[in-house]
Amino acid sequence: RLKETLKTHFGFENFRSKLQEDVVKAVVKRDRDVFVCMPTGAGKSLCYQLPAVLAQGITLVVSPLIALIQDQVDRLKSLNIPACSINSKLPVGERRLILADLGSSSPKLKLLYITPEMVASPSFQPCLTGLCSRGLLSYLAVDEAHCVSQWGHDFRPDYLKLGSLRARLGIPCLALTATAPKNVQDDIVKSLCLSSPLSFVSPVFRSNLHYDVIFREILPNPYVHLYAFIKKALGQENRPNSQGCGIVYCRTREGCESLAYQLTKLGILAKAYHAGLKAGDRTEVQNEWMQGKVLVIVATISFGMGVDKATVRFVAHWNLPKSLASYYQESGRAGRDGLPSWCRIYYSPKDKEQISFLIRKEVKRRQEKRGCEKDTDRAAITDFEAMVSFCVQEGCRHAAISRFFGNTAPSCAGACDFCRNPKAVRAQLERATALSTTTQAQSEAPKGAFGFQPDLYEGGKKGYGFERYDESESGRGEDDSTKRKKEFSELFRKQMGLRKAGDGGRQDFVPPDASCPLRDASSQKVPGLTVKAREHCLSLLQEALYGQQRAAETSRSDSLAAAVDVEHEVFVSSKSSNLYKAAILKKVSELKKTTPGVETTKVGGESRPERELRQEAPPSSSSVSEELLGFTPASELYSMKRKRVGAGQRGSSDPFQAARDLLGPPVCGPGSAEMKSTPPPPVTRGIQARASAVSASSHSSSKVDWGLNRRQQKLAEAAKTSHNISQYFPKEKQQWTLEEEEWLDPAPFHRSDGKEGGDQPSAPAAEAAGASPMGSEGRGAGAGGGDSKAEVVMISDDDAEEQTRAEPESTTEQNKREEEEATAPLTSQTGDVEEKRDSSPPPKRSRSAGGSSRRVSFNPTPQVRALPQEPSPVTLKEAADVVVRYLDPFYTQGKFASKELFKAFARYLSHLLTEGRSRGRSQVRAQAKALINSFFSRVQRCESEADWKDLRRARS
Numbered sequence: 001r002l003k004e005t006l007k008t009h010f011g012f013e014n015f016r017s018k019l020q021e022d023v024v025k026a027v028v029k030r031d032r033d034v035f036v037c038m039p040t041g042a043g044k045s046l047c048y049q050l051p052a053v054l055a056q057g058i059t060l061v062v063s064p065l066i067a068l069i070q071d072q073v074d075r076l077k078s079l080n081i082p083a084c085s086i087n088s089k090l091p092v093g094e095r096r097l098i099l100a101d102l103g104s105s106s107p108k109l110k111l112l113y114i115t116p117e118m119v120a121s122p123s124f125q126p127c128l129t130g131l132c133s134r135g136l137l138s139y140l141a142v143d144e145a146h147c148v149s150q151w152g153h154d155f156r157p158d159y160l161k162l163g164s165l166r167a168r169l170g171i172p173c174l175a176l177t178a179t180a181p182k183n184v185q186d187d188i189v190k191s192l193c194l195s196s197p198l199s200f201v202s203p204v205f206r207s208n209l210h211y212d213v214i215f216r217e218i219l220p221n222p223y224v225h226l227y228a229f230i231k232k233a234l235g236q237e238n239r240p241n242s243q244g245c246g247i248v249y250c251r252t253r254e255g256c257e258s259l260a261y262q263l264t265k266l267g268i269l270a271k272a273y274h275a276g277l278k279a280g281d282r283t284e285v286q287n288e289w290m291q292g293k294v295l296v297i298v299a300t301i302s303f304g305m306g307v308d309k310a311t312v313r314f315v316a317h318w319n320l321p322k323s324l325a326s327y328y329q330e331s332g333r334a335g336r337d338g339l340p341s342w343c344r345i346y347y348s349p350k351d352k353e354q355i356s357f358l359i360r361k362e363v364k365r366r367q368e369k370r371g372c373e374k375d376t377d378r379a380a381i382t383d384f385e386a387m388v389s390f391c392v393q394e395g396c397r398h399a400a401i402s403r404f405f406g407n408t409a410p411s412c413a414g415a416c417d418f419c420r421n422p423k424a425v426r427a428q429l430e431r432a433t434a435l436s437t438t439t440q441a442q443s444e445a446p447k448g449a450f451g452f453q454p455d456l457y458e459g460g461k462k463g464y465g466f467e468r469y470d471e472s473e474s475g476r477g478e479d480d481s482t483k484r485k486k487e488f489s490e491l492f493r494k495q496m497g498l499r500k501a502g503d504g505g506r507q508d509f510v511p512p513d514a515s516c517p518l519r520d521a522s523s524q525k526v527p528g529l530t531v532k533a534r535e536h537c538l539s540l541l542q543e544a545l546y547g548q549q550r551a552a553e554t555s556r557s558d559s560l561a562a563a564v565d566v567e568h569e570v571f572v573s574s575k576s577s578n579l580y581k582a583a584i585l586k587k588v589s590e591l592k593k594t595t596p597g598v599e600t601t602k603v604g605g606e607s608r609p610e611r612e613l614r615q616e617a618p619p620s621s622s623s624v625s626e627e628l629l630g631f632t633p634a635s636e637l638y639s640m641k642r643k644r645v646g647a648g649q650r651g652s653s654d655p656f657q658a659a660r661d662l663l664g665p666p667v668c669g670p671g672s673a674e675m676k677s678t679p680p681p682p683v684t685r686g687i688q689a690r691a692s693a694v695s696a697s698s699h700s701s702s703k704v705d706w707g708l709n710r711r712q713q714k715l716a717e718a719a720k721t722s723h724n725i726s727q728y729f730p731k732e733k734q735q736w737t738l739e740e741e742e743w744l745d746p747a748p749f750h751r752s753d754g755k756e757g758g759d760q761p762s763a764p765a766a767e768a769a770g771a772s773p774m775g776s777e778g779r780g781a782g783a784g785g786g787d788s789k790a791e792v793v794m795i796s797d798d799d800a801e802e803q804t805r806a807e808p809e810s811t812t813e814q815n816k817r818e819e820e821e822a823t824a825p826l827t828s829q830t831g832d833v834e835e836k837r838d839s840s841p842p843p844k845r846s847r848s849a850g851g852s853s854r855r856v857s858f859n860p861t862p863q864v865r866a867l868p869q870e871p872s873p874v875t876l877k878e879a880a881d882v883v884v885r886y887l888d889p890f891y892t893q894g895k896f897a898s899k900e901l902f903k904a905f906a907r908y909l910s911h912l913l914t915e916g917r918s919r920g921r922s923q924v925r926a927q928a929k930a931l932i933n934s935f936f937s938r939v940q941r942c943e944s945e946a947d948w949k950d951l952r953r954a955r956s
């Protein structure tokens with residue numbers, strides 16, 4: 001029966017190995033838990049997929065990455081096996097269909113894939129409980145189970161919760177991993193509460209993989225060396241069109257970019273892949289590689305998990321992996337078809353020092369945070385040490401790997417450099433040692449902590465924790481000699497020079513440095529505009545903004561973020577270098593004009609920035625350099641990391657963000673379309689709004705009220721805690737600034753063409769920014785998100801993006817109280833309201849003539865006779881407060897398809913409630929509650945603006 005299913009459902013004649021067969025047989029018996037440790041590509045997935053097909057009910061598969069899940073689900077679907085996944089990226093319609101199937105008496109689904117975060121999320125619990133209580137679950141399969149273990153190299157805290165899930169479900173559990181040394185294996189069994197499981201552990205040795213180590217520093221030209229290796233591995237020396245491909249792993253984004261460039265220049269088409277690329281670009285690169293259009297992908301570790309390509313002929317590591325377990329897994333992506341393949345590390349002692357430093361620093365930081373040491377801290381260091389000794393040892397590489405995984409040394413038979421030519425390995429080591437001794441003797445630089453030389457880092461804007469290997473960083477590790485960097489620039493310049501002749505005299509373009517904070521820094525959209533000039537303009541803007549924002553106690557990095565936005569906006573709208581510079585100057589001088597107490601120093605009739613700009617002087621090394629050259633601690637890394645701003649802000653655990661966002665202003669004015677479609681750089685929404693306000697300032701002379709955003713934040717805080725929100729709006733201040741005015745403007749919500757209003761990101765942008773029907777995404781869960789973030793080790797940017805976050809808690813006690821308070825029935829009041837609506841003009845807002853000033857005044861004085869029982873009519877702000885409070889529980893329960901929709905609905909409702917005539921607070925409360933309740937009695941889940949088009953009628 002097993003064989004038959006194997007053939008009919010999976011199209012395989014036989015099991016791949018005896019081990020695979022044994023595992024499947026053990027699983028279908030259903031009498032024991034099963035632990036499987038098999039090398040990558042050995043066919044682990046089939047070990048649970050086949051039993052899942054045979055079993056009655058659904059197999060729940062826990063897998064760490066959405067991309068991985070997607071890959072599996074697609075493959076199963078192509079085999080007509082009913083499989084799906086519930087995750088944050090799932091379209092709403094599909095999600096509904098899946099839940100409907102799961103809720104039915106006999107679901108058709110056989111395999112349900114899910115991330116550990118989603119399993120733990122409150123929104124999934126009803127579904128899970130339903131399935132469990134109806135006895136519809138057959139197996140729990142935990143893929144990449146090493147993530148369960150704190151000793152595992154990809155530890156994910158949410159995996160730890162699976163132990164209690166396993167106990168709760170009471171069904172057979174299957175844990176699978178490719179890379180688990182003995183201590184990790186034991187930890188997995190313990191953490192998942194497996195009861196005396198049957199263990200199937202295959203030897204890690206793969207005889208078709210040839211391992212070697214090359215010392216990068218002793219090579220005359222490392223790029224050419226790598227190129228030759230690739231050519232050989234791909235067999236292109238003899239067969240130019242052979243179909244093999246390969247991966248080069250690189251620690252930094254900049255490293256990926258420049259290495260891909262070098263290889264392409266040398267004659268092999270290579271493309272970079274890292275988390276800094278837009279999602280669409282990443283997918284494109286991956287697809288091109290999968291389809292063989294690009295032979296070499298130069299990637300950070302964010303690439304590879306779940307990539308199942310059989311013809312990977314080589315995996316080269318340009319930088320040291322963080323542990324031997326990671327290296328085994330990453331290099332194991334080669335040769336899945338069983339054919340000879342090559343795995344090479346380009347070792348560099350400098351690399352080693354840097355990574356070691358980063359690891360120790362991160363460990364120290366965690367210990368300080370925690371207040372104690374943990375065994376796992378030591379593990380991070382020893383794992384790395386094992387990696388280093390793998391490189392610097394004189395011994396068989398396969399034996400080293402096998403020993404690390406608790407296996408006996410295999411018979412290598414020349415499948416590593418040492419076994420093939422021990423003398424050459426020894427000679428290389430000696431040369432490297434001699435070189436490093438000379439270098440050390442020459443070096444007078446003081447050694448920093450852990451023997452690390454800080455100057456090796458060459459500065460850099462961003463902080464760097466060792467868990468973030470996938471970060472852009474100037475000169476760190478990738479190719480850490482300034483000389484080589486210069487060489488690269490020179491080569492590039494030469495190449496551009498060569499092109500120039502055929503290009504009609506286009507100017508040289510020097511590519512941006514890794515620490516370059518500009519957006520679209522590599523874009524040559526504006527002819528003749530250099531990166532240097534742009535950076536200089538940015539520094540001018542930042543200085544101006546910093547002065548401008550000092551009153552609002554905004555940090556320098558905030559002003560940089562805002563400046564990046566403004567600069568980019570000018571950049572995208574400029575057609576020539578001169579126009580660009582003129583526009584920047586204009587903005588700078590406008591900002592300076594509006595800065596209290598700051599005078600632009602004019603020298604010879606020209607201001608300092610103007611003069612500098614004309615001379616294209618480099619930015620003054622003053623305060624900006626502190627930021628750019630400073631070494632930011634890893635603890636600040638998350639705040640430095642570029643945030644995507646849009647429908648969902650990742651990395652936040654604040655369930656009330658939506659309320660705050662609602663009260664935040666929309667981005668509008670010139671350039672807003674650009675801002676919508678391109679995820680902006682490291683800015684908070686407030687900063688973005690400020691930046692857009694700055695940009696608007698070039699179209700109006702109004703002064704922007706920086707302080708308002710802070711108040712708005714407090715407002716949101718108040719909404720969050722259900723305090724009296726109006727305290728943040730002093731009675732005497734009745735003027736609305738630009739931002740609030742635009743928020744108040746109902747126009748965007750009344751568009752009949754169904755397009756979204758000013759601050760609604762376009763659908764793709766929302767998607768890119770992680771708009772999630774399940775709430776915002778990020779690492780870690782709930783309030784503990786911050787902490788668990790810090791504890792997550794070695795997860796790349798992409799992993800972080802893929803992971804889902806537990807949803808916010810549902811209705812708070814306070815919300816409940818508020819709901820109870822607002823029990824006043826609408827009944828006759830509703831009629832009363834409607835009756836008077838037409839005769840009552842709305843509260844007046846006035847724009848100054850000609851629109852030259854965007855500052856408008858808002859007169860909240862009631863224009864109609866006040867009801868005797870409600871002497872103070874509700875303002876729009878107060879209505880919004882009420883609405884947000886009542887609506888928030890629905891949002892947290894997942895009743896809105898997106899945060900944007902929630903915001904749009906809240907705005908619409910606030911306007912509706914204050915429209916027509918003034919009402920008292922309790923009336924508004926009651927009406928808000930009634931409208932919301934009646935809305936959700938009709939609409940199960942709000943999917944689009946069309947859902948509330950009848951609301952106005954419902955009110956009447």
Ligand SMILES: Nc1ncnc2c1ncn2[C@@H]1O[C@H](COP(=O)(O)OP(=O)(O)OP(=O)(O)O)[C@@H](O)[C@H]1O
Pocket residue numbers: 012013014015016017020038039040041042043044045046177178306308
């Ligand atoms: N019995 C079989 N006969 C032939 N091919 C098989 C068999 N079982 C699995 N395969 C194929 O082997 C490849 C690797 O399988 P799978 O992805 O399950 O490996 P894995 O062990 O899970 O690897 P990883 O550790 O990367 O997840 C797949 O393309 C799969 O279709």
Ligand SMILES: [Zn+2]
Pocket residue numbers: 395396397398399412413414415416417418419420
């Ligand atoms: Zn060997």
